[in-house]
Amino acid sequence: MTLDILAYAAFFLSMALTYAIICLGLNVQWGMTGLFNVGIAAFVAVGAYTSALLTTPPSPDRFGGFELPIFVGWLGAAVTSGLLSWAVGALTIRLRSDYLAIATFGIAVTVQLCMLNLQPLTGGPFGIGFIPRPFADLQDNALAFSLANFAVMAIVVLALYLALEHLAKSPWGRVLRAIREDEMAAQALGKRPIRFRLQAFTLGGAIMGLAGAAQAHFIGFIAPDNYMPILTFQVWAMLIVGGSGNNRGAIAGAILVWGLWALSAAAVSTFVPAEQQARAASLQIVAIGVGLCLMLLWRPRGLFGEVSPLTRLKSLRAAPSKE
Amino acid sequence: MTAPILSTHGLVAGYEPDLPIVRGIDFSVSSGELVVLLGPNGAGKSTFVKAIAGLVPIHAGTMMLNGRDITHVSPHRKVAEGLAFVPQTENVFATMTILENLQIAVAHLPKAKRGAAIEALFSRFPDLAARPSRLAGALSGGQRQMLAVARALALDPPVIILDEPSAGLSPKIVSEVFDMLKAINAGGVTVLLVEQNVKAALAIASRAVILAEGRIAHEGLPEELASDPLVGKIYLGTAHGHQGAPA
Amino acid sequence: MNPQFIMDGLIAGAIIGLGAVGVTLTYSILRFSNFAHGELLSWGAYLALAVAGALGFLSAGLTKPIAPFSFGWALPISAVIAIGLTGLLALAVDALLFSSFRRRGSAIIIMVMASFGASLALRSLLEFLFTSKPAYFTKALQIAMKLGGGLRATPDQLLMLGVALVAVVTVHLLMTRTDIGRAMRAVSENPALASIAGIDVRRVIRTVWFLGAALACVAGIMSGLLIQIRPYLGHDLLLPLFAAAILGGIGSVPGAMLAGLIIGLCEALAVQAVGAEWRAAVSFVILIAVLLVRPRGLFGKAS
Ligand SMILES: Nc1ncnc2c1ncn2[C@@H]1O[C@H](COP(=O)(O)OP(=O)(O)OP(=O)(O)O)[C@@H](O)[C@H]1O
Numbered sequence: 001m002t003l004d005i006l007a008y009a010a011f012f013l014s015m016a017l018t019y020a021i022i023c024l025g026l027n028v029q030w031g032m033t034g035l036f037n038v039g040i041a042a043f044v045a046v047g048a049y050t051s052a053l054l055t056t057p058p059s060p061d062r063f064g065g066f067e068l069p070i071f072v073g074w075l076g077a078a079v080t081s082g083l084l085s086w087a088v089g090a091l092t093i094r095l096r097s098d099y100l101a102i103a104t105f106g107i108a109v110t111v112q113l114c115m116l117n118l119q120p121l122t123g124g125p126f127g128i129g130f131i132p133r134p135f136a137d138l139q140d141n142a143l144a145f146s147l148a149n150f151a152v153m154a155i156v157v158l159a160l161y162l163a164l165e166h167l168a169k170s171p172w173g174r175v176l177r178a179i180r181e182d183e184m185a186a187q188a189l190g191k192r193p194i195r196f197r198l199q200a201f202t203l204g205g206a207i208m209g210l211a212g213a214a215q216a217h218f219i220g221f222i223a224p225d226n227y228m229p230i231l232t233f234q235v236w237a238m239l240i241v242g243g244s245g246n247n248r249g250a251i252a253g254a255i256l257v258w259g260l261w262a263l264s265a266a267a268v269s270t271f272v273p274a275e276q277q278a279r280a281a282s283l284q285i286v287a288i289g290v291g292l293c294l295m296l297l298w299r300p301r302g303l304f305g306e307v308s309p310l311t312r313l314k315s316l317r318a319a320p321s322k323e
Numbered sequence: 324m325t326a327p328i329l330s331t332h333g334l335v336a337g338y339e340p341d342l343p344i345v346r347g348i349d350f351s352v353s354s355g356e357l358v359v360l361l362g363p364n365g366a367g368k369s370t371f372v373k374a375i376a377g378l379v380p381i382h383a384g385t386m387m388l389n390g391r392d393i394t395h396v397s398p399h400r401k402v403a404e405g406l407a408f409v410p411q412t413e414n415v416f417a418t419m420t421i422l423e424n425l426q427i428a429v430a431h432l433p434k435a436k437r438g439a440a441i442e443a444l445f446s447r448f449p450d451l452a453a454r455p456s457r458l459a460g461a462l463s464g465g466q467r468q469m470l471a472v473a474r475a476l477a478l479d480p481p482v483i484i485l486d487e488p489s490a491g492l493s494p495k496i497v498s499e500v501f502d503m504l505k506a507i508n509a510g511g512v513t514v515l516l517v518e519q520n521v522k523a524a525l526a527i528a529s530r531a532v533i534l535a536e537g538r539i540a541h542e543g544l545p546e547e548l549a550s551d552p553l554v555g556k557i558y559l560g561t562a563h564g565h566q567g568a569p570a
Numbered sequence: 571m572n573p574q575f576i577m578d579g580l581i582a583g584a585i586i587g588l589g590a591v592g593v594t595l596t597y598s599i600l601r602f603s604n605f606a607h608g609e610l611l612s613w614g615a616y617l618a619l620a621v622a623g624a625l626g627f628l629s630a631g632l633t634k635p636i637a638p639f640s641f642g643w644a645l646p647i648s649a650v651i652a653i654g655l656t657g658l659l660a661l662a663v664d665a666l667l668f669s670s671f672r673r674r675g676s677a678i679i680i681m682v683m684a685s686f687g688a689s690l691a692l693r694s695l696l697e698f699l700f701t702s703k704p705a706y707f708t709k710a711l712q713i714a715m716k717l718g719g720g721l722r723a724t725p726d727q728l729l730m731l732g733v734a735l736v737a738v739v740t741v742h743l744l745m746t747r748t749d750i751g752r753a754m755r756a757v758s759e760n761p762a763l764a765s766i767a768g769i770d771v772r773r774v775i776r777t778v779w780f781l782g783a784a785l786a787c788v789a790g791i792m793s794g795l796l797i798q799i800r801p802y803l804g805h806d807l808l809l810p811l812f813a814a815a816i817l818g819g820i821g822s823v824p825g826a827m828l829a830g831l832i833i834g835l836c837e838a839l840a841v842q843a844v845g846a847e848w849r850a851a852v853s854f855v856i857l858i859a860v861l862l863v864r865p866r867g868l869f870g871k872a873s
């Protein structure tokens with residue numbers, strides 16, 4: 001019994017950690033750079049599908065199945081999602097700040113369409129199954145399997161966390177912060193803000209793609225339904241709760257919000273009669289939406305946040321004319 | 324001397340909460356005066372008058388107009404109470420025509436009186452009347468300044484504040500602008516004028532105030548200031564009380 | 571190629587155009603892209619549905635179709651009431667949410683984010699109240715009339731095109747000929763200058779919310795009458811709305827309407843040429859093309 005609980009806890013935490021990876025990616029884009037991405041689901045999906053195509057066994061009814069090792073899939077995922085982010089960013093970062101938001105929203109819609117309709121590539125509405133899972137040979141022993149997977153996720157999150165912390169303190173991170181605080185001054189020092197922003201957006205997108213791959217291999221199958229706009233909302237809620245600009249907060253926020261989400265979903269399915277469950281689920285989403293707004297109103301720094309990019313972002317506002 | 328029509332008491336104001344630019348100014352203008360506000364670049368002159376107009380957050384202090392406390396009155400209500408303001412830059416609606424700019428300015432009048440009010444402005448500023456459908460953004464610097472002043476006068480204000488109306492204009496136009504201000508003041512309007520053009524401003528002023536680092540540094544009659552070499556050197560950037568540096 | 575796509579495109583385009591006029595107005599004055607605008611369309615449609623249902627309950631005569639249309643007096647009456655209610659909804663959201671950010675001088679992107687949360691809450695609330703099952707204003711079927719040139723349209727469709735035209739012309743005249751219209755353009759160019767020109771900026775902001783919501787409600791009712799009512803009605807139109815507002819040039823009312831029609835026609839064409847499943851990608855392609863070639867849109871001011 002306790003072993004079961006332990007296995008479940010490991011499973012739950014692994015899932016939460018995959019969200020933590022997405023959240024870290026978003027933190028590079030939003031927390032460090034102030035770029036608003038409304039298409040998180042798309043970048044995660046592209047990563048998941050890329051890795052699935054690279055690592056699954058060949059399949060007659062769709063393209064690919066290259067049976068490559070899992071880590072090649074992960075790498076491929078990060079590269080494709082990074083490229084996609086780069087393309088979106090290159091197009092919109094030089095424009096008004098919310099055009100990027102609109103463009104990423106468009107990407108999310110379009111990637112959703114592609115997943116559904118590019119049957120020969122994506123398997124259509126049913127998605128792709130038989131995605132190889134790490135430590136598959138341990139599968140008979142639920143506990144060992146869960147713990148091994150958890151260990152992998154934990155290592156990935158830890159490595160990313162350390163790398164991002166290091167990056168924030170590196171010259172690159174300092175330039176990014178300088179740009180955010182005073183774009184004009186940074187420009188005067190010969191730093192090209194657009195280039196640094198684009199690099200940050202690309203890096204963030206690549207991390208999201210990596211998260212998508214990690215998640216896909218953890219679950220073993222993927223379908224368009226996993227990448228609905230609600231995923232984007234969840235990740236935003238995680239980052240806002242954790243406090244943007246703060247990598248530890250991003251991880252904590254992911255675990256906390258995922259926990260609340262899973263708990264409330266479990267409560268809905270146990271206590272609400274079957275015919276009312278869809279309605280209860282929509283109420284759950286209302287709560288996320290309202291919660292997001294309340295956090296923005298009352299605790300813009302997040303529950304754990306010490307550093308708030310929001311105050312700094314003020315300088316990005318349509319600058320009042322200086323006389 | 325008549326009672327002050329506009330006054331500030333210990334006014335502290337600035338763009339960010341913890342960064343006062345105007346640092347405690349006690350200041351008043353009496354009805355009918357033409358007061359000129361001088362000071363080096365960055366002294367906080369624009370910030371001070373913008374704070375009076377309600378465009379910059381006020382941190383402390385009060386201000387009165389006509390005996391009423393207007394410290395926390397919103398800008399458009401101040402206009403209704405008789406305070407007109409011509410900002411230093413971006414003082415016309417560039418994407419709208421001359422006529423539309425004036426229509427906005429006379430919108431507070433009853434519909435029947437608006438036509439006549441616009442006609443009156445056009446006869447006062449014949450340059451603007453020539454092509455009322457031109458976009459304000461396409462006007463020359465001088466014409467723009469005219470339009471901005473016309474817009475403010477359309478409100479028929481007892482008090483008008485102008486922030487460097489002569490900036491960037493050719494000497495000929497500058498003297499036209501100053502003649503106009505003198506005429507406006509002679510017509511009974513109280514004028515508060517921020518200027519870098521020290522000599523010309525002192526020539527028409529009834530009183531002068533010098534601002535430095537967000538405080539009043541000196542106050543007096545124009546002729547006193549003009550002849551005080553120390554004041555000229557320290558605050559006006561000139562050793563002889565001549566024309567100050569262009570903006 | 572079947573010329574009927576022109577009719578389909580015009581109808582879709584009119585709906586998109588009306589919504590985009592609202593987006594362009596709120597964007598130019600509130601200065602952020604409101605991701606909750608789509609929800610105003612959905613709420614408009616559902617509010618009209620609820621009021622029409624109540625009216626029909628009070629008097630069955632109100633549901634008797636007015637020939638040649640498929641709906642009774644209950645719909646136009648409820649439409650007027652729903653327009654008011656949708657406007658109030660927008661004002662309430664502004665008072666509860668966006669006005670605080672404006673007061674604090676928050677970054678644009680914070681408001682975009684808040685609108686994103688509001689959109690999620692509003693849409694799911696509709697799903698909770700009305701479930702995700704499609705609903706209809708009327709069950710009556712209409713025969714399409716032949717218009718010549720191979721075009722067919724139902725009386726409802728023609729009426730709605732007329733309504734859209736009247737709405738856009740009215741808004742355009744409002745913007746160019748009236749005090750409040752000039753005040754809106756003034757605030758959109760320079761809010762600080764507008765306030766010292768005697769314009770009550772907060773009143774202008776309220777007017778814009780109301781106007782945008784009213785147009786959204788009309789678009790939602792059109793979409794509900796001619797297609798169906800779903801909680802995702804507005805959300806699915808959001809990308810076309812943004813694309814149209816940007817293609818038309820932010821702040822331009824005629825631009826938004828024209829761009830809406832262009833996008834509607836392109837969508838209809840794509841449905842015929844490529845297949846209905848790709849419809850939603852059309853506005854994305856157009857959006858990208860505009861951002862690449864002419865980010866200020868057809869009638870936008872250079873920034
Ligand atoms: N919109 C703004 N936001 C933040 N700080 C500002 C803004 N406008 C001006 N400042 C700062 O306020 C200080 C005073 O500026 P202000 O424009 O009031 O000076 P001024 O006396 O009008 O100078 P000038 O003669 O050059 O017009 C300056 O340090 C300036 O940097």
Ligand SMILES: [Mg+2]
Pocket residue numbers: 323368369370411486487
């Ligand atoms: Mg100044």
